[in-house]
Amino acid sequence: MNSILNHTHSGLRWIALMLILWAIAxxxxxxxxxxxxxxxxxxxxxxxxxxxxxxxxxxxxTSSKTNFSAGWMKVELYRFFGMEHLLGMLIAIVLITMGYSKSKKAATDAEKFKKIKVFYLIGFILIVASIPWPFRTALGGSWF
Ligand code: HEM
Incomplete structure (x- = not known):
């Protein structure tokens, strides 16, 4: 079960990153x-x-990478997925949701684009920083 979810979650990262970059561009x-x-x-x-x-x-x-038994914050893998990945992504999702809603409500085209520039760009940076890239070997992530 986790394998299907993980492949979907992992692959969707590229679609999310590309769409956000496209919106910013x-x-x-x-x-x-x-x-x-x-x-x-x-x-x-x-x-x-x-x-x-x-x-x-x-x-x-489903994930075996979240584990809240005693001392979990001292283990890089559990700290990353239990806290860092969750917090970074949650903040990014809130920012992107705010950016979308503010751009919808803005009165002029320039204002609409400005909301996307600010909120989606900060969100994008946070997402890139919170992804368990394979070169962070302790996290056991993959490219797809
Ligand atoms: C608050 C929202 C999120 C939660 C709670 C969450 C949770 C998780 C968990 C628990 C794993 C470990 C899965 C495992 O291997 O067992 C994981 C992996 C991963 N997550 Fe998230 N995630 C969130 C948002 C995101 C977002 C927005 C992205 C990218 C746009 C993302 C990209 C990834 C990637 C790339 C992996 C590694 C997959 C792999 O290497 O196979 N996550 N996430």
Whole structure:
């Protein structure tokens, strides 16, 4: 069960990263806010919320990388997945949700793009920093 969830969660990272980058690139280059821009912003948001749902199931039910027995904070693997990954991703998801909602409500096209620039960019940096990249060998992550 965790293997299916983990492959989905791991692969969706690339889609999330690409959609967020695409939304940011639009925000920096486009002049008029069109429906297609809103759709990219929305798909990025939906992908992040899907990651949240899958991640929470893994966190509470299926993953062997969360373990809250005595001294878990001293073990890099358990500290990363039990706290760092969760917190970093939760903050990123809140920022991206706020960015989407604020850009929807903003009055002008420039303001709409500005909300995406700020909130999605900070969210993106947090996500990249919170991913268990394979070169962090203690975390046992993979590329896909
Ligand atoms: C708060 C939301 C999230 C929670 C609770 C969560 C939880 C987890 C857990 C428990 C694992 C370990 C799975 C295992 O191997 O047993 C994991 C792995 C991973 N997560 Fe998350 N996650 C969240 C959000 C995200 C997001 C938003 C991304 C990327 C956009 C992401 C990317 C990854 C990656 C790449 C792995 C490693 C998968 C692998 O190497 O096979 N996570 N996550």
């Amino acid at each position: 639009n925000a920096f280059t486009a002049k008029t806010y069109e429906k297609k821009h809103k759709m990219i912003n929305l798909f990025a948001l939906i992908t992040m919320h899907t990651q949240l749902l899958i991640g929470l199931v893994q966190y509470f039910f």
